[in-house]
Amino acid sequence: MIFIGPHLLLFALFFLIPIFFGVYISFTNWDLVNTPEFVGLDNYKDILLNKESTFYTQLHTGLGNTFKFVAFTVPACIVIPLLLAAALHVKPKGMKIFQAIFYLPVLFSISAVMIIWSMMFNVSFGPINHYFTSSPNWLGTQPYAWIALVVVTVWWGIGGNMIIYQAALNGVSKEYYEAASLDGAGRLQKFFHITLPSIKNQLLFTIVITTIAQFNIYGQALMLTKGGPSSSTTVLLMYIQQNAFGSGQSIAGIASAMAVILGLCIMAVSVIQFFLLRERK
């Protein structure tokens, strides 16, 4: 007990209790300071159904943008690292260096990466407009703001998936390919009929963890597009943070209800992850 005690204590105090407390206060009118008062489903009614409420608009805009972000980035964060891993798999010259460079941005903090990229997209001094003939206001107009968010997210976060795919590709038996060659299968046929089915588990795993990660989108939208233009990239976590910890009185009850809704979306995906994890245990 002395061995597991410290971790269990930390786990209970900083993870388990806050989770249940978090669900509870979504049914209260808490302001972070006074004793929370139970208000039943009022917060949920307000954000889900009351079209007049600002919080209704916030939830719908925020959740909508979060879903858009997931839909735009997840496919790119699967396909691009898969292509890189496939190219690295033929072991070209300098493979180790290529691999190291693609992985590198994962290790940098989001705020440093966003400072670098907001300058990359800078209208007057940024290199991107220097090389393009047309000079759009990348971060201030759509669809450019979304493109910028996706580009940055892919640049920052594909390293992990790439390494997982590399390991997966190494595990595919060469005999399958040889047998397929004898049967006269082409390159693409081999890819779709041998490679993809063989790495199915790893693909599923990366899709799940990438989706969960992208649902927690916050830093990119906050620092790169600042939620704009006109709230078109304001994501739900930004509203949650503002309502609970922003200037003015805290509306932690409403913010918690929003967090629970976002949490339910994430949990739907996590359930799949849990079963994947158990299978291998």
Add this chain to the structure above:
Amino acid sequence: MKKVNISTLISFIFLLCMTLIWIFPLAWSLFTSFKDEIDIQTFGFTMLPIHWVIANYQDVLFNNTSAPVAKWFMNSMIISVTQTILVLVVVSMAAYGYTRLRFKGRDWLFSFLLATMMFPAVVNLIPLYKIVDTLGWVNSYWAAIVPGAAAVFNVFLVRQFMIGIPIELDESARIDGANDFQIYTKVTLPLIKPVLTVVALFTFTSSWNDFLWPSIVFNDIDKMPITPGLQLLQGMYVTDIGHAMAAAIIAIVPTFILYLFTQRYFLQSMSLSSGVKG
């Protein structure tokens, strides 16, 4: 033979193009951090500095009391190093408990811990703040150090590794009269060094890079770590590109250096974690 060469060539060209895209932002920001601010305003985009200066670094490190980057850097160092040590101790002890000690409901308890990993962390953000506030930890290093040690995943990783170590080693130590604590320190810890290295590297980098949580629990500028600090700084250096870049470079140097020396572990650990999970 010819076919192999063509696919190698195509791969090589593809990777080379992608690498250029990946390196460009880093190279440009590094060079820009050494540019004279006036040159940037006058000449617009250039790759290399026209005059090489280190003024940007001097300014952001020491001459700005509303964005004290040197202080933030030290705060981050203290937080990340302390959290890494705390996590190593807590996690290795817990993993030892879940694999080597026999007590009622052990495996049930561990399955329960695993199942809670499904709970989305976003829900505990607001109550966690209240708990940390009640402990009097707002604006203190403890707020950034301690809650992170509650994570279950590291325990899972170390436990998986320990299951692979034959228990006979423990038993022979026990026959020699060692107690649990001695077995843990003398037998187990040396054997699980590889997985602890991985845990240490990941804890350090994620602690260094943590953004949302520290930006909530720190509002005192002098106490802040560098990652949330940079967000404040972004608002101050909107047009001073050289200064902003210098600050960003300072913030990424520690994890970059760590990666240079321990790349092998980072890459191994990725396949390790997908191996157990996927």
